Amino acid sequence: SIPLKSRETWKKFAVQKFDSKDSFENSFVRHVETTLARSLYNCDELAAYQATSETIRDNLITDWNKTQQKQTAKDQKRVYYFSLEFLMGRALDNALINTKTRDLVRDSVDDLGFNLEDLIQKEPDAALGNGGLGRLAACFVDSLSSGEYPAWGYGIRYQYGIFAQKIIDGYQVETPDYWLKFNNPWEIARNEIQIPIDFYGYVEHTKNDNGVKKSNWIGGERVIATAFDFPVPGYDTKNVNNLRLWSAQPTTEFDFAKFNSGDYQNSVQDQQRAETITAVLYPNDNFDSGKELRLKQQYFWVAASLHDIIRRFKKSKRPWSEFTDQVAIQLNDTHPTIAIVELQRILVDLEGLPWDQAWSIVTNTFGYTNHTVLPEALEKWPVELFQRLLPRHLEIIYDINLFFLQTVEKQFPKDRELLSRVSVIEESQPRQIRMAYLAIIGSHKVNGVAELHSELIKTTIFKDFVKIYGVSKFTNVTNGITPRRWLKQANPELAELIESKLGSDAYLKDLTLLKKLEEYADDSDFVKKWAQVKTNNKARLIGLIKRLTNIEIPNPEALFDIQVKRIHEYKRQQLNIFGVIHRYLQIKKASPEERKSFAPKVSIFGGKSAPGYYAAKLIIKLINSVAETINNDPDVGDLLKVVFIPDYNVSKAEIIAPASDLSEHISTAGTEASGTSNMKFVLNGGLIIGTVDGANVEITREIGEENIFLFGNLSENVEEIRYSHRYNGYQLPESLEEVISAIEANKFGDGNEFRQLVESIKYHGDHYLVGDDFESYLKAQELVDESFKDTKEWVKKSILSVANSGFFSSDRAINEYAEGIWNVESINT
Numbered sequence: 001s002i003p004l005k006s007r008e009t010w011k012k013f014a015v016q017k018f019d020s021k022d023s024f025e026n027s028f029v030r031h032v033e034t035t036l037a038r039s040l041y042n043c044d045e046l047a048a049y050q051a052t053s054e055t056i057r058d059n060l061i062t063d064w065n066k067t068q069q070k071q072t073a074k075d076q077k078r079v080y081y082f083s084l085e086f087l088m089g090r091a092l093d094n095a096l097i098n099t100k101t102r103d104l105v106r107d108s109v110d111d112l113g114f115n116l117e118d119l120i121q122k123e124p125d126a127a128l129g130n131g132g133l134g135r136l137a138a139c140f141v142d143s144l145s146s147g148e149y150p151a152w153g154y155g156i157r158y159q160y161g162i163f164a165q166k167i168i169d170g171y172q173v174e175t176p177d178y179w180l181k182f183n184n185p186w187e188i189a190r191n192e193i194q195i196p197i198d199f200y201g202y203v204e205h206t207k208n209d210n211g212v213k214k215s216n217w218i219g220g221e222r223v224i225a226t227a228f229d230f231p232v233p234g235y236d237t238k239n240v241n242n243l244r245l246w247s248a249q250p251t252t253e254f255d256f257a258k259f260n261s262g263d264y265q266n267s268v269q270d271q272q273r274a275e276t277i278t279a280v281l282y283p284n285d286n287f288d289s290g291k292e293l294r295l296k297q298q299y300f301w302v303a304a305s306l307h308d309i310i311r312r313f314k315k316s317k318r319p320w321s322e323f324t325d326q327v328a329i330q331l332n333d334t335h336p337t338i339a340i341v342e343l344q345r346i347l348v349d350l351e352g353l354p355w356d357q358a359w360s361i362v363t364n365t366f367g368y369t370n371h372t373v374l375p376e377a378l379e380k381w382p383v384e385l386f387q388r389l390l391p392r393h394l395e396i397i398y399d400i401n402l403f404f405l406q407t408v409e410k411q412f413p414k415d416r417e418l419l420s421r422v423s424v425i426e427e428s429q430p431r432q433i434r435m436a437y438l439a440i441i442g443s444h445k446v447n448g449v450a451e452l453h454s455e456l457i458k459t460t461i462f463k464d465f466v467k468i469y470g471v472s473k474f475t476n477v478t479n480g481i482t483p484r485r486w487l488k489q490a491n492p493e494l495a496e497l498i499e500s501k502l503g504s505d506a507y508l509k510d511l512t513l514l515k516k517l518e519e520y521a522d523d524s525d526f527v528k529k530w531a532q533v534k535t536n537n538k539a540r541l542i543g544l545i546k547r548l549t550n551i552e553i554p555n556p557e558a559l560f561d562i563q564v565k566r567i568h569e570y571k572r573q574q575l576n577i578f579g580v581i582h583r584y585l586q587i588k589k590a591s592p593e594e595r596k597s598f599a600p601k602v603s604i605f606g607g608k609s610a611p612g613y614y615a616a617k618l619i620i621k622l623i624n625s626v627a628e629t630i631n632n633d634p635d636v637g638d639l640l641k642v643v644f645i646p647d648y649n650v651s652k653a654e655i656i657a658p659a660s661d662l663s664e665h666i667s668t669a670g671t672e673a674s675g676t677s678n679m680k681f682v683l684n685g686g687l688i689i690g691t692v693d694g695a696n697v698e699i700t701r702e703i704g705e706e707n708i709f710l711f712g713n714l715s716e717n718v719e720e721i722r723y724s725h726r727y728n729g730y731q732l733p734e735s736l737e738e739v740i741s742a743i744e745a746n747k748f749g750d751g752n753e754f755r756q757l758v759e760s761i762k763y764h765g766d767h768y769l770v771g772d773d774f775e776s777y778l779k780a781q782e783l784v785d786e787s788f789k790d791t792k793e794w795v796k797k798s799i800l801s802v803a804n805s806g807f808f809s810s811d812r813a814i815n816e817y818a819e820g821i822w823n824v825e826s827i828n829t
């Protein structure tokens, strides 16, 4: 630290944040001329985006520094959110909104010869996530900062985010997302933070002087974790929290034997392999791929993060017994579960704590969030892989399991079935480690992400653990979304209209204030303005569609029916596209007079398939083939258009969500844990067609069932129906047979190509109940058509939905975690 006599000099030159047009412009020009080494003669839009961002960054870092100092001084309990995915999207517009400098910056860049909207478009998305789980983490860090919680996110700085999706001949083609091609102004490289992380090797067993057994892991391969910090500004506060993402580097300690062998080139290449650990995000959603490199990513990130947290804790010179007063760690899914074992290893092997004391610290530190009940998504790792990669961790897992099974045995003597069901080790070929069970055993709370889902985990996949631990270990925190990005930023016109009635932007911090909008649901002037905002947003989307697909949407008054999310059989985009085909066939059959009864409609799809998920890729191809036929059938004209928006991502979602009249959340009941795009669409005044699944249930409760179009079988009947399909056979409804016949008759390209898709429904059990829900889906769509014709009633439903969607703010979700799971308080309380 600086000697006292020099501090006055420092203070004199303390960095000033920009707070006026002049100071912004001054800083902008300085960044153009120094940071970017350009001038007014060669400052293009990209450079202007960068100079703008550098200027904002200066402000953020100033506040970030102060926040960290303040939090350190306050010395409260902190929360650490461990997530392998942070799907952040763009940072600039969000920073402008959260720091309330947007108008000032817009005017300033205008002075300087640029248009802010254009500059914002220059930023690549930070797409370090797959879908809902990753975007939830991004909304959560926004809410943690906005609520002024002392909180850090920990993740991986992938060099390649989720792949960019191209559509070629109707097929998905993946291309790499090298998002760091230009200097990234939103990160601070902490090259001084260098944490060694070991893999492989062996375990040494010795005894200390008192005869106590000691284990010591000698690693066989070392890489360095280096930190990149991403400042996360809260809304309308100076609080700026940290998102720390780790990047892998080679060590500079050399294996001289290797280098001395004379093969310099190969030895350097071996070193370089370290960087592959953080090179790429695994592109799977709701699916466990079980690759060795993935496990390496998990351990690398978790070990570096724990090392960082423990270093911070040790600086306070507290005894270990106070660790859980200072630290709460939330595990976003099972991906960071190895943290439970790593902390136990640190406490026992390195810090010399007795096993039981260490284990009590561990279990009181962690909370585990489950995001799915789909069996194919539950992580398992081969014992053999652990044995090689993390030999000491495997021993500790065995011990954790042994002690756990001993207590179960005491509680339920002689129930061998139970013991084998709940064992962390699955006695299969090969033997596997069940990460979810380890996460439950090592945490003090386990939560699901919507009420229905949290009930389901207690009665299905984790049933035995409820018996063992009691029900109180299991809880619910319904997901939420940040209204800053998903209302103010994505839908500025609607935000402005809302503000004109609520009198302020306070609803952005307390979203339940939207309730007041109910008063205006019948106010004809307000209704008119509300409808106009929707039309304007639809026009914006029409522009995007034209740019991306060259498809013309002639009629902005048509019903925009949207389903954007990862492509997955359980999410049932196939049900949607079959419904579209059905509609097409009905239109074709109708007389000119009858055709007048159809509401003109645009069916919009978007979403990525995992690269190796054949069935999902077929669904994409089918959607594009159907679009091709329908959009080019002059007989249909404006009555029906079908669009697949390529490369769905966060920045496109910001244009899509405000433009829906109707959005589809139609998963087989019991399969979608929560869904969060349902919340985004409702908050932007779109209505929902959906199944009784995930957060749809609570959305219905909040907004009223007259404002949502629900259909389909209930989750409690799904297993029975599947069973019946298997043993009694089943028959598809005629309406669906007709759709399938049209596909088979090559009306949408070569029908043969879609055989697998069709056969899984027709002959192989129809696991996702497309046939069982088809008629009820069509009925719900008929109701939609009916409702949409009555514009006034429709807009009223829209206003009432928004008015009652306050519950779905991620601020509310974070407050629930803070109180019910973390026991962490906001910095000002």
Ligand code: GPK
Pocket (backbone or CB within 6 Å): 130, 131, 132, 133, 134, 136, 284, 285, 286, 287, 371, 372, 377, 449, 479, 672, 673, 674, 675, 676, 694
């Ligand atoms: C769940 F298991 C997973 C996964 O691997 N990826 C993912 O995005 C989603 N999720 C659920 O599918 C959604 O229902 C949920 O809203 C979201 O996680 C956030 O909880």
